[in-house]
Amino acid sequence: MEGSLGAWRKVGVIFLIVGGILNMFFGIVTFIWTPFDVLMNERLKMVPGLPPFDWWKTPPDEVFLRVYVFNVTNGPQFLNGTDEKLKFEEIGPFVFLEKLQHDNVTFNDNSTMTYTATRTAIFRPELTNVDLNATLILPNLAVLGISSYLENSPFFAKIGFKFLLRRLDSKPFTNITVYNYFWNYTDPLLHTARKLAPFLVPVSNMGILNRIYSDFRDEVTVYIGPQNGRRFFNMDRFHGSPRFGYWSDERCDAVQGATEGVSYPQFLTRNDSLLYFRKTICRITPIYYVGDVVKEGMDAFRFELPDDIYDRYEDPEGDCFAGEYSEPLPSGLSDLSPCYYGFPIAASNPHFLYGDPSLIDNIEGMKPERSKHISFAEVEPTTGVPMESCARSQSNLVLTKLTGLPRSIEKFSGLVLPMFWAEYHQMSLPPYIYYLIYFTVMILPDLQAWMSVLMLIGGGGMLTAGTISVVRARRSKPLASYNSLDLGPSTSSSDC
Template structure:
C-alpha cells in the first residue's frame, strides 16, 4: 500500500511538472489581450453611443425640433410673402400706407412737424417824388423797391384729428421770425417815405358816398399826409395815423381795421382749420387736397348762399404736400390765404435735383386775367368796372379793403398802372413763380411763390385836390417771395428710397423671398433625411460590433 501511494504521488508530480513545462505561444497571448481590450472598448463605445442617442432623443423635442419648426415656419412665410408681393407690389403697399397718413410713420411725422425752412422775402415800394407828384410837377409817381427784408415763415400743424370718412383735420398756424443774420443791420429801423395806404383805404370806402359824408372826412383827414415818413418796422406791423384813430372813434364804419401794418394784415389771424382728403378712398391725385377751409368749401369770405360767386378751392393744397403720382398733364393748384385764391401751376419741364427726377411747374402770366364769362369770374373786382387783366380781387380776405393781387412788378401784363407809376422792372427770373415737385410722392423740392399786393382806388371826386391825384390808380404796397430752397436730408433719403429704389424692388423682393423660403425648406428636408440615414447607420454599426465580438470570442474558445 505504501508503494502504491508513492507511485501515485510520483505520477501526480510528473503530471504537474508536465503541465508546468507546457509553453504558450506569445502571439496567441497578444491576440487574447487585444480581443479583451477590443471587447471592453467596443462595449464602452456601445454604451456611450446608446447614452448619446438617448440624450439626443431627449433634446430633440426641445432644441432640434424647435430649430426645424422655425425653419419650416419662416420658409413657408417667405414663400407666402413672395406670392403676395407678386400680386401686390411692395411699392403699392407702401404708397397705400402713405395715403392713410398713419401716425408714427415717417410721412405723417415729417408733415406733422415740418422741418424744411421757408424764407419769406419782403419787398416794399418807397416814394421818390411824392411832393412833385402831388403838386403836379411830375405826372407819374416814381417808386423805388427796397428789400429784401428776410424772415423765416414758421409753420405748425396742431390739433390733428383723423375722421372715419377718410379725411384729416388740423389747424395750420403761420407766423414770421425775423432773421438778423440775413438782413442789413438796422433795416427795420430805417425810415422810409411811402403812400399813406391807411388814409387812401378809407377814401375808397366812401368814394361813392354822398358829399355830406365826405365833408367831415375831409376835415378829419387834414391831420394826415398822403406820403408818410415811418420806419420799416412800423410799415410792417404798426401802421396807424392820427386820422385813423379819429375816424375809428367817430366814423367806425369806415375803419374795418385799427392797424394797417402790411404784414400785420396778413398774419394777424393766420390760424386756419383745414380738412383734407386722405386714404385709399380717394385716388393718389386727390391726396391731401383741401376739402374745407375754415369749415367752408369756398374761399374765405365768399358765401354763395347769400348770392356771392362760388369761389371753388379747386382741389388745391397748401403747398407743403401735393397729390401723389402727379403727371405732366395735371394742373397743380396751390392755395395761399394771403393770395385769397387757388393758383394754377402748369408743367414746364423735367429737371434733375441731385439723385431725384422732378417736374417743374410754373404759373402762367394770364393767371390773374379776366374770364370770358365775367359772371363766373369770382375775382373780377369790387366795383362797377372789372379789374384789368393782371389783377385779382382779394378784398374778401382783407376785411373788405380794396386790395388786389398781381405778379410782382406786374410781370407779364401792362395796364393803367403804367399811366401813373414809374420804376417797375418786371422779369421772369425775379418775379415768376414755380414749384419743382418730386412726382411720385408729390413733395416740393424747391419752390418760389411770388405775389404783390396793391391798393386799388376808384374814380375819386369830392375830396381834396391832392387826394384826387390818386383817382383810378393802382398803388403797390408790398410783394413777397415764399421760398422753399430745399428739403431736409431725412426727407431726401425717404424720397430717394420710395421713388428710385422701391419701384425696382417690385420684382427683386419676391424673388429673394422665394429663394430664401426654398432654401430653408431644402435644409429642413435634408436634415430629416440625414437623421433617418444616421439612425439606420447607427443600428447597423452597433449590430456589426456585436457580431464581430461574438465571432472573436468563438474563435478564441475554439
C-alpha cells in the same frame, strides 16, 4: 453626447424647412404686395409717430418770407405838378422765417383729417441787408384808401372827410419806418374815423404783416388714407365749410381740391394740374405742368402759375375777381377787398408782370422779370412732396375816380399803387426727409425685386437642404436599427 447631437440635428432640419417655407412665402408675398406699395400706403394713413406725420405736424424751418416794399422817390414833385408820374424804388428784401405748426389733429370716420394750421413770421436780421428802422416815403394807406372807399358815397360824407383831413393835417404821403409799416401802421385819421364810422375803419393798425399774421389760424380738413391717394391732402373743408367764405359766386369761392402746398397727391402725371390755396391772395390758383427738372438727383415735375392768372375774362356768369368798382379792374389784378374789410386792395404778379400795360405806364420804377417774379412748385411726382416751391404776389392799392376831394388827393385818381410784394420760398427738404424719399423712389423699387428673388432662391435652397436631410435620415434608419440588434453570445464551430 450622441443624443444631444441628434437633437441639434433635428433642430437644424426644422429650421431649414420652416425658414425655407417662410422665405418662399415672403418672397411670393413681396412680389404681390411690394414693400414700396406698403410704404406708400402707410404714408397715406398719416400714422402719428411715423416720419410722414411728424414732419407734417411740425414742418422744418425751410420756408422763408421775403418782403420788398416800394419807396416813393418824387412825392413833392408829383404833388406840385413838376413830375407827371410817381416814381417807385424797390427796397428789400426783408427776410422772415415763416413758422408753420399743425395742432388739434382729429381723424374723422370719412377718411379725412381735421387740424388747425398756425403761421407766424420770425424776422431774420442776419439775412436782411436793410435796417428795419430805416424811414421810407410811402403812399398814406389811410388817406388814399379811405378816399377810394368813398368813391360812391354821398357828397356830405366827402365833405366830412375833407374836414377830417384838414383838422388832422393828413397828407397823401407818409414818412414811416419799415418796422411800423410792417407791424404798427397807425394814423390819427384811422383812430378818428373808426370812432365816427367803425364800418369804414374796422381796424386801427394797418401794418401789412400785422394784418396777415395777427390771426393766421385756420381750421382745415383734408383727405387721407389709401383710398384717397389721388386726392391726398386735398382740402375738403375750410373752417368747416366747403367754401372760402368771401365770394358770393361758388365758382370762385370753393376750396375743395386745393392744397396748402405742404404736400400734393401721390403719383402725379404731366396732365395733372394742382390747386394752390393761400389765404393772403384771397383765392385758389391753379398751377400747371411745364416741364421735367432734376432736383438733388431725383426727377421732379415743374408746375407754374399761368401767365394769365390775373387776367379779366368774359364769362356770362361774371368775373368775381374784377371787384365791385365803377369799372372792372384791368387785367393783371385780382380783387382782395373781401378779405380785407372791403379796403380797395388788389393782388398781381410782382412788378405787374403780365399785367395790362396801363399799370406800368402810369407810374415809374416797375421792372417785371419773369425769372424773378413767377410762382412755381417743383414736385417729386411719386410721393407728391414739393422739392422746392416759390409763391410770389404783390399787393396794390386801387384808387378809383377820386372826385369831391382835395386836389392833392384827386391827383391819384385812377392809379394803382404798388404797396409791397412777397415771396414765400420753400428752398429744400430736411436731410432725413430727403433720404427717405430718395430711398423710397430711387432705391426701393429695384431693391425689392432683388430681395424677393433672393428670398425665393434662399427659401428654396433652405427647403431643399432640409428635405435632403430628412430623406437621408430615413434611409439610414433601417441600417442603424439592424446594427443595433442584440444577437446574443457568439459561438464557434468547435462547440457544435
